[in-house]
Amino acid sequence: MTEDSTKSSETSQHAQRPDKPYLSTPELDALALSQTELLSELWILRDRVTVLEHLLTEAGVLKPDAVDNFELPTDLAERLDRERDQLVARIVGAGHRKKLDLDTLKEQP
Amino acid sequence: MNVDQRARAGLQFLGSLQVFSSTELQQQAEEDFAESDEAPGLTQEFQTDADRDAWLERLAQAREVVERSPAFRFNRLYQRYVAEENWVRAITGVERRREMFAKVAPTPPPKGDPRLHLNPDLEMPEYYQGVEWHLQPGGLDGYDLSAAMAFSGFIPYVFARGGFAAVAVGDNLLQQRRDVIQQFRSDSLKRIYDPGCGGSGTLGLCRERFPEAELIGGDLSAQVLINGLKFSDKTGIPVELWQEDARHTAQADGSVDGVISYALHHELPPEVSFDVLKEMFRILEPGGEMVISDPPPFRAVGPFQAVMLDWETENRSEPYFTEAGIFNLAQAMSEIGFVDVEEYPLQETCYPWVTRGRKP
Numbered sequence: 435m436t437e438d439s440t441k442s443s444e445t446s447q448h449a450q451r452p453d454k455p456y457l458s459t460p461e462l463d464a465l466a467l468s469q470t471e472l473l474s475e476l477w478i479l480r481d482r483v484t485v486l487e488h489l490l491t492e493a494g495v496l497k498p499d500a501v502d503n504f505e506l507p508t509d510l511a512e513r514l515d516r517e518r519d520q521l522v523a524r525i526v527g528a529g530h531r532k533k534l535d536l537d538t539l540k541e542q543p
Numbered sequence: 544m545n546v547d548q549r550a551r552a553g554l555q556f557l558g559s560l561q562v563f564s565s566t567e568l569q570q571q572a573e574e575d576f577a578e579s580d581e582a583p584g585l586t587q588e589f590q591t592d593a594d595r596d597a598w599l600e601r602l603a604q605a606r607e608v609v610e611r612s613p614a615f616r617f618n619r620l621y622q623r624y625v626a627e628e629n630w631v632r633a634i635t636g637v638e639r640r641r642e643m644f645a646k647v648a649p650t651p652p653p654k655g656d657p658r659l660h661l662n663p664d665l666e667m668p669e670y671y672q673g674v675e676w677h678l679q680p681g682g683l684d685g686y687d688l689s690a691a692m693a694f695s696g697f698i699p700y701v702f703a704r705g706g707f708a709a710v711a712v713g714d715n716l717l718q719q720r721r722d723v724i725q726q727f728r729s730d731s732l733k734r735i736y737d738p739g740c741g742g743s744g745t746l747g748l749c750r751e752r753f754p755e756a757e758l759i760g761g762d763l764s765a766q767v768l769i770n771g772l773k774f775s776d777k778t779g780i781p782v783e784l785w786q787e788d789a790r791h792t793a794q795a796d797g798s799v800d801g802v803i804s805y806a807l808h809h810e811l812p813p814e815v816s817f818d819v820l821k822e823m824f825r826i827l828e829p830g831g832e833m834v835i836s837d838p839p840p841f842r843a844v845g846p847f848q849a850v851m852l853d854w855e856t857e858n859r860s861e862p863y864f865t866e867a868g869i870f871n872l873a874q875a876m877s878e879i880g881f882v883d884v885e886e887y888p889l890q891e892t893c894y895p896w897v898t899r900g901r902k903p
């Protein structure tokens with residue numbers, strides 16, 4: 435046998451993604467991959483918050499269920515409401531935006 | 544020495560995603576396949592060996608059926624995602640602590656150290672040159688902190704959980720190597736050679752069963768051998784490593800009584816595989832044994848598993864996986880002159896798949 439007989443033209447020398455999508459279309463692949471990437475970022479954040487809570491508790495700064503039992507003061511509750519609404523509007527609304535003009539943008543937080 | 548929280552948690556996420564995709568999704572995909580009209584016929588067909596063209600045809604037919612399953616398509620998307628992100632998370636994590644990891648990075652020993660024979664003039668074979676194996680950016684020799692990337696990065700957090708290529712979720716990678724080493728018939732090997740020894744982990748484990756044996760390894764990659772020597776320093780297990788092609792080793796005729804080959808042959812074109820076997824036959828003394836572990840050939844598995852193995856070729860930068868799945872190692876060993884040749888799986892999953900024989 436000679437080495438050339440299987441010198442394969444398909445050899446992925448630079449680790450390209452195959453042309454054929456994994457799901458039904460390349461667009462769907464891209465969406466699924468970015469959603470997976472978001473999930474990984476979400477996990478990294480959750481992991482970090484858990485570690486932080488643990489360290490703060492160990493250091494005596496937090497009581498074990500201080501975060502769960504925390505009663506939000508009005509100003510903080512309002513701030514969280516506002517930021518959550520904005521997050522939802524930006525992310526859920528991303529595909530539904532009808533207007534892109536200066537006035538609307540100026541009104542946006 | 545650890546990577547930071549971001550890298551650790553990111554890698555752990557990949558481990559979990561791989562486990563989910565290789566259990567729940569894979570099981571669903573397998574059930575989808577089993578329910579197809581074509582499954583019984585294909586399953587029967589896969590039980591007999593065939594020539595290369597027939598295998599390629601069979602694989603194409605089976606792939607068409609297996610890929611109808613949405614669970615399978617997502618399973619493969621996640622496999623690919625994890626295969627790429629392994630490098631992204633591990634390399635960026637090591638880079639954020641470059642200074643710390645660089646201090647302990649393996650470096651080549653002084654020239655003339657009898658434990659490591661580097662050969663800067665070694666010509667890399669055409670089949671090997673430039674391949675970014677397993678999608679590793681820059682290939683095996685491309686990244687100076689590859690030991691940290693592997694041992695503080697993807698090995699503990701992703702690989703150790705299994706669920707990729709032929710490795711099932713929950714497989715114990717170390718124990719599998721030990722089990723393969725148990726396949727030598729002799730209890731008293733004196734000199735063992737490992738072609739494509741990588742970081743010399745398998746040689747290190749040979750020490751447990753053969754405490755007296757001299758351990759010699761060869762690999763094309765200088766970087767993995769340098770890492771391998773560092774590993775030997777750390778474990779205190781002496782090895783002698785050669786940068787060489789397993790088809791043309793520095794070992795004399797009949798100079799070893801054992802050859803262990805682990806996860807090498809699926810990275811070789813069939814004719815190279817054949818020549819490696821011939822070379823191992825040459826360096827073995829009469830009565831010496833060779834034990835090989837690699838992913839199973841297509842004829843040993845059903846159509847579903849064969850489609851998954853074949854997928855590695857195009858999707859995990861494993862250019863010879865398909866050819867290796869068709870190649871018959873046991874038959875090649877017999878042709879070369881090995882006797883008592885046997886092949887069998889060590890687990891129900893057909894992995895590790897062992898092929899072994901003896902020089903008469």
Ligand SMILES: C[S@@+](CC[C@H](N)C(=O)[O-])C[C@H]1O[C@@H](n2cnc3c(N)ncnc32)[C@H](O)[C@@H]1O
Nearest residue numbers: 739740741761762763764787788789805806807
């Ligand atoms: C998947 S790794 C396995 C390493 C090791 N045996 C283990 O089990 O960890 C395959 C190794 O084979 C080496 N290799 C490929 N072709 C080779 C050849 N012709 N001669 C020597 N080594 C080779 C690669 O550089 C790589 O380190």
